[in-house]
Amino acid sequence: MDSVRSEGEAARVKLPTAIKILIAGGFGAGKTTMVGSVSETRPLRTEELLTDRGSGVDDLSGVEEKKTTTVAMDFGRISIGDAHVLYLFGTPGQERFWFVWDELALGAMGAVVIADTRRLADCFPSVDYFERRGTPFIVAVNCFEGARRYDVEEIRMALDLGPATPVVLCDAREKESSKNVLVTLVEHAMRTRAPAQEPVG
Amino acid sequence: MTHLSDDPAEEQWLDDEAGRIVRPYVMTRGRTEPSRGKIDLITLVVTTKSVSPAEPGLGPEHHTIVRLCERPLSVAEIAAHLDLPAGTIRVLLGDLADRGVVAIQEPARETDALDLETYKAVLNGLRTL
Numbered sequence: 643m644d645s646v647r648s649e650g651e652a653a654r655v656k657l658p659t660a661i662k663i664l665i666a667g668g669f670g671a672g673k674t675t676m677v678g679s680v681s682e683t684r685p686l687r688t689e690e691l692l693t694d695r696g697s698g699v700d701d702l703s704g705v706e707e708k709k710t711t712t713v714a715m716d717f718g719r720i721s722i723g724d725a726h727v728l729y730l731f732g733t734p735g736q737e738r739f740w741f742v743w744d745e746l747a748l749g750a751m752g753a754v755v756i757a758d759t760r761r762l763a764d765c766f767p768s769v770d771y772f773e774r775r776g777t778p779f780i781v782a783v784n785c786f787e788g789a790r791r792y793d794v795e796e797i798r799m800a801l802d803l804g805p806a807t808p809v810v811l812c813d814a815r816e817k818e819s820s821k822n823v824l825v826t827l828v829e830h831a832m833r834t835r836a837p838a839q840e841p842v843g
Numbered sequence: 844m845t846h847l848s849d850d851p852a853e854e855q856w857l858d859d860e861a862g863r864i865v866r867p868y869v870m871t872r873g874r875t876e877p878s879r880g881k882i883d884l885i886t887l888v889v890t891t892k893s894v895s896p897a898e899p900g901l902g903p904e905h906h907t908i909v910r911l912c913e914r915p916l917s918v919a920e921i922a923a924h925l926d927l928p929a930g931t932i933r934v935l936l937g938d939l940a941d942r943g944v945v946a947i948q949e950p951a952r953e954t955d956a957l958d959l960e961t962y963k964a965v966l967n968g969l970r971t972l
Contacts, residue, residue, distance in 0.1 A: 657887045657889055657946065657948040658887065658915060659961065660885040660886070660887050660917055660948075661885075661957070661961065662884075680972070686920060687923055688884065688919040688920075688922040688923050688928075688929050689927075689928045689929070690930060691928040691930055691931075712928070715919075717884075717919055719917075719920065720968070720969070720972070722964060722967075722968030722969070723964070723968060726961070726964055726965060727885075727887070727915075727917070728965060728968070728969075729884075729917060729919065731884070731919075745883075745884075746884070749883070749885075751957060751965070817972070821970075821972050824969050825966060825970060828965050828966050828969065829966065831962065832959070832962035832963075832966070835957070835962075836958070836959045
């Protein structure tokens with residue numbers, strides 16, 4: 643009886659649609675900075691406790707005694723009208739947390755891979771991951787002060803990206819710049835995933 | 844080899860290193876899965892009715908969730924506010940949903956693709972930030 647009543651109450655409540663976008667990239671590339679610059683509040687942190695069940699994929703060599711580990715993710719929220727809430731998740735950097743990415747990537751609208759030109763190789767695993775999974779992604783080159791400026795074609799070649807994957811320059815500290823990155827991603831995801839639904843005429 | 848037994852207070856769990864782990868499990872009385880389906884990090888939750896502070900089976904964390912979710916919040920936000928792992932929040936939310944205290948909305952996740960209207964709404968919303 644209880645469950646019937648609660649289903650009924652749930653049906654009456656109109657909740658917004660939650661959407662997630664992943665912000666990936668190497669350690670220190672500016673993931674949390676971008677989440678913070680464009681979100682409506684400062685970045686929050688959520689933790690997942692991971693136990694033995696991840697051991698098939700998780701390389702725990704050196705920490706065999708630890709049966710449980712904590713993965714922290716920074717995230718932010720952008721309310722869009724009353725009907726949508728966008729969540730930006732900074733993905734945990736370490737490759738041993740791939741299985742966390744699988745859960746994060748499921749149902750994601752798309753991903754931003756932040757590249758730091760001083761350590762470009764750090765973003766290779768993220769690029770590989772989203773290419774393999776088929777998640778729409780763009781590369782945002784975070785222009786750190788003092789780092790040599792590359793043009794987007796140089797970055798595209800260095801990352802071996804297809805012509806359809808957008809590459810943009812950004813300053814993750816700036817709201818307008820981060821907003822521009824997200825707009826580019828959503829446009830790209832829409833082109834990639836919803837072409838058949840484009841109205842004719 | 845440590846294993847989870849049915850008794851959450853089993854002494855082998857109560858060492859210093861496990862402190863951060865034991866506390867959430869005690870709060871959920873040893874349960875690791877919620878009483879109902881999959882609850883994602885962006886699953887939204889809203890309080891639908893008030894609950895008596897004396898409601899049997901509910902702890903202080905349950906009541907904090909009920910207060911927080913007077914406006915819709917995601918599982919990730921609830922976890923961050925309570926400083927508890929998301930897995931623990933999932934179990935506590937299952938308790939609240941069983942009592943009809945909160946409504947839980949699943950994100951659409953049968954496929955990764957969203958409908959065109961959703962992309963357009965998000966684009967317009969971002970452009971006017």
